[in-house]
Structure formats: C-alpha cells, structure tokens
Amino acid sequence: xxxxxxxxxxxxxxxxxxxxxxxxxxxxxxxxxxxxxxxxxxxxxxxxxxxxxxxxxxxxxxxxxxxxxxxxxxxxxxxxxxxxxxxxxxxxxxxxxxxxxxxxxxxxxxxxxxxxxxxxxxxxxxxxxxxxxxxxxxxxxxxxxxxxxxxxxxxxxxxxxxxxxxxxxxxxxxxxxxxxxxxxxxxxxxxxxxxxxx
Amino acid sequence: xxxxxxxxxxxxxxxxxxxxxxxxxxxxxxxxxxxxxxxxxxxxxxxxxxxxxxxxxxxxxxxxxxxxxxxxxxxxxxxxxxxxxxxxxxxxxxxxxxxxxxxxxxxxxxxxxxxxxxxxxxxxxxxxxxxxxxxxxxxxxxxxxxxxxxxxxxxxxxxxxxxxxxxxxxx
Numbered sequence: 605x606x607x608x609x610x611x612x613x614x615x616x617x618x619x620x621x622x623x624x625x626x627x628x629x630x631x632x633x634x635x636x637x638x639x640x641x642x643x644x645x646x647x648x649x650x651x652x653x654x655x656x657x658x659x660x661x662x663x664x665x666x667x668x669x670x671x672x673x674x675x676x677x678x679x680x681x682x683x684x685x686x687x688x689x690x691x692x693x694x695x696x697x698x699x700x701x702x703x704x705x706x707x708x709x710x711x712x713x714x715x716x717x718x719x720x721x722x723x724x725x726x727x728x729x730x731x732x733x734x735x736x737x738x739x740x741x742x743x744x745x746x747x748x749x750x751x752x753x754x755x756x757x758x759x760x761x762x763x764x765x766x767x768x769x770x771x772x773x774x775x776x777x778x779x780x781x782x783x784x785x786x787x788x789x790x791x792x793x794x795x796x797x798x799x800x801x802x
Numbered sequence: 803x804x805x806x807x808x809x810x811x812x813x814x815x816x817x818x819x820x821x822x823x824x825x826x827x828x829x830x831x832x833x834x835x836x837x838x839x840x841x842x843x844x845x846x847x848x849x850x851x852x853x854x855x856x857x858x859x860x861x862x863x864x865x866x867x868x869x870x871x872x873x874x875x876x877x878x879x880x881x882x883x884x885x886x887x888x889x890x891x892x893x894x895x896x897x898x899x900x901x902x903x904x905x906x907x908x909x910x911x912x913x914x915x916x917x918x919x920x921x922x923x924x925x926x927x928x929x930x931x932x933x934x935x936x937x938x939x940x941x942x943x944x945x946x947x948x949x950x951x952x953x954x955x956x957x958x959x960x961x962x963x964x965x966x967x968x969x970x971x972x973x
Contacts, residue, residue: 693879695898697930725881727896750884750972758885761957762926780927780956 658757660777664689664768665755669723669746672733677721677746680772685719686794687768688787689756691748692724694731696762698781703739705784709791710743716795717770723748725759767791770799840935841928848938849953850920856967859889870918872950877906877937878923882958886969888922893972897923897937906937907944915945922951924958 659665664679664687671677679687690706692699703722710720722745724732729747736745753759756766767776767790776790861869875894876883883893894909895902910919919941923933934951941949954961963969 693925695879695896695932696926697932698926725879727880748881750881753881753885754971758959758963760882760886760959760963761924779960781930 659766659774662774663772664766664774667752667755669752671744671746672729672736673744675744677744679721679768682719682721682768683772684770684799685717686770686791688718688720688791689766689768690720690722691753691756691759691762691764692722693726693762694724694735695726699763700735700739702763702765702782702784703741707739707741707743709788713791713795717799718791718795719743721746723752725753725762767794769794769797840939841931843935844938844951848950850950851953852962852965852967855888855920855952859968872918872920873913874920874922875906875909875937876923877902877921877933878925878958882925884972886958886963886971888962889968889970891922891970894921894937896933897921897935897940898932902933903936903940906940910941910944910946913946916948917946918948918950919946920950920952922954922958924952924954924961926957928953928955 666679668679669677679689688706688709690699690702692703694700706720706722709718720743722736722741722743724745725748726732732745732747748759756764761779763778763780763782765778765782765787766774767778767787769775775794776787778787855874858869859871871890874888874891876887876891877894877897879896880893883891887893892909893905895905897903897906910917921934921937921941923931923937925931925933931954938949938951
C-alpha cells in the first residue's frame with residue numbers, strides 16, 4: 605500500500621496481518637530476549653553428557669544391538685548374570701591390553717554367571733571385526749554409537765567399563781587404564797551376591 | 803661423540819632389551835599393546851591447557867577484537883565427536899588413520915598457512931592417544947605455522963566436559 609508521509613515523501617505501508625497480536629512493551633520484549641538467550645545457553649551446555657557417577661546404583665540403561673556375528677544382543681537378557689560392559693576401540697591401546705584379560709575371565713567365571721559385552725566405539729565395524737578376530741575374543745561384541753554412549757553418561761574417553769550386578773544395577777565404573785586385579789575382585793564380590801530374580 | 807668399549811657394550815645391551823621386551827609380553831600370555839603414541843613427540847611449547855582454550859573461546863570478540871578465535875579441529879573418532887565436542891569445533895577424522903588424515907588434509911588444504919589452528923582428541927590418556935601426534939605432524943608438514951594442541955591429560959570427558967566447559971552435541 606502506497607502512503608504519503610507528512611514530509612511529503614512516499615512510503616510503502618505493509619498492512620499487518622489481521623491475526624497479529626499487538627506488540628508487547630519493550631521491557632517485556634527485553635525479558636523475553638534475555639530468557640531466550642539464557643535458555644539457549646542452558647541448552648548448549650545441557651547437551652553435555654550427564655555425570656557418569658549418576659549411573660551408579662541405578663538400573664543399567666537397557667539396549668538392543670546386533671553383535672558382530674549378526675546375533676541379537678539384548679542387555680536385559682543377561683539379567684541374573686554379573687555383566688562387564690566394556691566400551692573400547694581399535695585405536696585405544698589400553699583397551700587392547702584389557703580385552704584378552706576379559707576374554708580369560710569369560711572362560712574362567714562364566715560357569716558362576718559372569719558375562720562380558722564389548723561395545724566398540726569405532727566408526728568402522730570392519731576394523732573392530734578384525735581386532736576381535738586377532739585377539740580371539742569369544743564374548744559378544746557390538747558396535748556402539750553416540751546415542752548409546754550418551755545413555756551411559758557419555759563415553760568420552762576409553763577404555764570405559766561398567767560392572768552390572770545380577771539385578772541389572774550398575775555397581776562400578778572404570779575409566780581409563782584400570783587395575784584389572786581390582787576390577788576382578790569387585791567382579792568376584794558381585795558374583796558372590798545372590799540374585800533377586802526368581 | 804665417541805663411545806668407549808664399555809659405552810658400546812651398554813648401547814648394545816639396551817638395544818637387546820628393547821627388542822626383547824615385546825616378546826616377553828607375548829610370552830607372558832598378554833597381548834603386546836601398540837607402542838606409546840606420538841603425542842609425546844609434540845613439543846610442550848605448542849600445548850594448550852583446557853582452561854586457556856576455554857578462556858580464549860569465552861572472551862567476546864567485541865571486547866578484545868585482537869584476540870583471534872582459532873579453527874578447532876577434533877581429530878578423534880566421530881562417535882566421540884557426535885556425543886560432545888567443543889563449540890564450533892569441526893570433525894577432521896582420526897589422525898592415526900589414513901582416511902582421517904585425508905579428511906584433515908582436505909579441510910585445511912586451502913587455508914592460509916598462518917591460520918590459527920587448535921587440534922584435540924581426548925580419546926584416551928594423553929600418552930596413549932594415537933591421533934594428535936600424526937595430525938600435528940601433518941599440519942607442520944603442510945607448512946602451517948600456528949598450530950596448538952589441546953592437552954587433555956586423561957580424556958575429553960574428564961578434562962573438558964566434567965570441568966563444566968561448554969560443549970555441543972552433534973547428536
């Protein structure tokens with residue numbers, strides 16, 4: 605719409621949509637802007653992984669994956685067993701020191717109800733598969749992703765392992781190069797605990 | 803420098819020990835881990851502490867226009883990057899792998915060699931990280947003169963996220 609101003613200049617006036625609400629006072633608009641900025645900042649920082657300690661003594665987040673052989677891997681199906689959930693990657697040197705030890709535990713303690721689940725945080729499944737073969741790992745290994753990592757408090761450094769008791773509760777967390785003897789002692793203590801599952 | 807007979811014998815004995823060590827590990831039934839990473843080869847003078855980088859990122863450009871914001875490149879795995887990374891950081895591929903090195907090479911190929919670049923990984927403890935060393939060397943070989951490497955002693959989670967420094971998620 606073309607209108608003439610008092611100064612005689614011609615200006616274009618765009619009609620407001622009928623549904624548009626009247627403009628809020630400037631103080632309210634500023635408050636909304638501040639709230640928006642605060643919310644944006646909070647969301648940006650809140651996207652960080654939750655503190656991993658929050659998982660201790662809480663039910664382990666359940667997941668279903670396909671292992672590297674194509675078999676279904678469902679954490680809940682391990683209820684009644686003590687589970688070592690180990691996040692690793694082919695480029696992680698300390699991981700490769702631990703994993704053969706874990707494989708030996710699997711053979712030694714599985715009759716008592718011990719199981720290991722390996723989660724590779726590699727980008728490339730082929731590399732993970734090659735290492736599993738080379739290390740002759742005989743426990744199930746699946747590929748992880750960011751979604752699973754975030755459910756476990758953020759897997760933002762490797763190796764990372766969780767001990768889960770027979771009732772599916774996270775009982776210990778091991779980050780970085782770990783004293784495997786201490787881990788084994790904690791695992792054996794959990795094996796000695798009774799299961800609530802009937 | 804000339805070595806006497808006893809010095810030569812010492813060097814010889816050291817070489818024997820170095821060669822025999824991996825064999826001993828395998829003989830003990832333990833997998834011989836990959837050798838310590840080249841992160842240890844990065845000069846201390848180019849290391850950037852997490853607090854320093856955070857301060858650099860938090861300083862408003864409007865207040866101190868002379869402070870240059872670096873190009874931040876994550877040279878670890880994409881699964882880790884997708885969970886959390888430093889705001890404005892770009893994924894540049896794991897530096898220890900050929901495919902990762904190619905991503906990094908492509909990303910910086912057209913940049914002026916004086917570009918301020920910060921590399922980081924944080925996949926593993928610093929002395930075990932396989933990625934930052936090769937990535938740093940690649941940039942030096944390409945002629946970049948202002949490359950810093952973020953020193954993450956244990957991992958990105960402990961040394962950045964858990965310290966409350968800002969992160970973004972690609973997920």
